[in-house]
Amino acid sequence: MQMDFGNPDTWSTAIYFWIIPAVLGDAIFPPIPxxxxxxxxxxxxxxxRANLFLVGILSAAASWLGDVVVFQLFKRRLSHILDRWTWGRKIHHGIHEAIAKAGRSSTYGTIIGARFIPGGRLATSAAAGIADVSTPGFNLCAGLGGVLWATWLVGLGYFTGSATRLPFWASSLIGVAVGLVIGAVVGLIVTRRRGDRSPVDEPGEAPGTGN
Structure with a gap:
């Protein structure tokens, strides 16, 4: 069956199936949109054409689960598993760079708020695992952050669609543009430290020798 991507009914059916893999994948590979x-x-x-409450619940749940996976991967020192594959080494290196750009703070406030800046979700989850943040504390903050993050993005799409009354795809593009601008501003304000040495060992290097 061929999908008609210009048909809103196609999107309204598929959106529920796209949320979980997209948000889960974004936890490890931020370029996923x-x-x-x-x-x-x-x-x-x-x-x-979609249930606002269900979209929000799926988004928040997938965000929390993705954060927990990354957190546990680094808390249990299993990040070396990524180095077995070329794509895994690229992801590992990307995590290293993300932490360096976003800073190494693993405070609870950062766990909640850093997801609103590019790469912040991945960086803080990995850094919190390395810093051995308590699992209950991380789970609680990741859950709260996931709810706030999902509410912000889903709400932005809903508000844009309601305010413009344009086709959903046009409202989505406007919402994405607004979100990028606000995210960039937040990133400039919050991300003060650049080039910090990352606590993540570079792929292929012995622990403690990475930069």
């Missing part, structure tokens, strides 16, 4: 998926879900909800 999970934000766009969530904003699109909100825009579809504004047209009555």
């Amino acid at each position: 999970s934000e766009m998926v969530l904003i699109t879900g909100g825009a579809l909800s504004a047209e009555g």
Whole structure:
């Protein structure tokens, strides 16, 4: 069966199946456009073509689960598993760079808030695992952060769709543009430290020798 991507009914059916893999994948590979998926879900909800509550719940749950996976991967010192594959080494190196750019703070406030800046979700989850943050504390903060993050993005899509009354795809693009601008501003304000030495060992290097 061929999908008609210009048909809103196609998107309204598929959006529920795209949210979980997109948000989970974004936890390890930030270039995955999970934000766009969530904003699109909100825009579809504004047209009555998706359930706003269900979109929000799936988004928050997938965000929490992805954060926990990354956190446990580094807390249990299993990050070396990534180095077995070329793509894994690239991801490991990307995590190293993300922590260096976003800073090494693993405070509870950072766990909640850093997800709103590019790469912040991955960096803080990995850094919290390395810093041996308590699992209950991380789970609680990741859950709260996931709810806030999902509410912001889905709500942005819903508000844009309701305010513009444009087709859902146009509302989604406007919402993404607004989100990128706000995210960039937040990133400039929050991300003060650049080039900090990352606590993540570079792939292929012995522990404690990575930069």
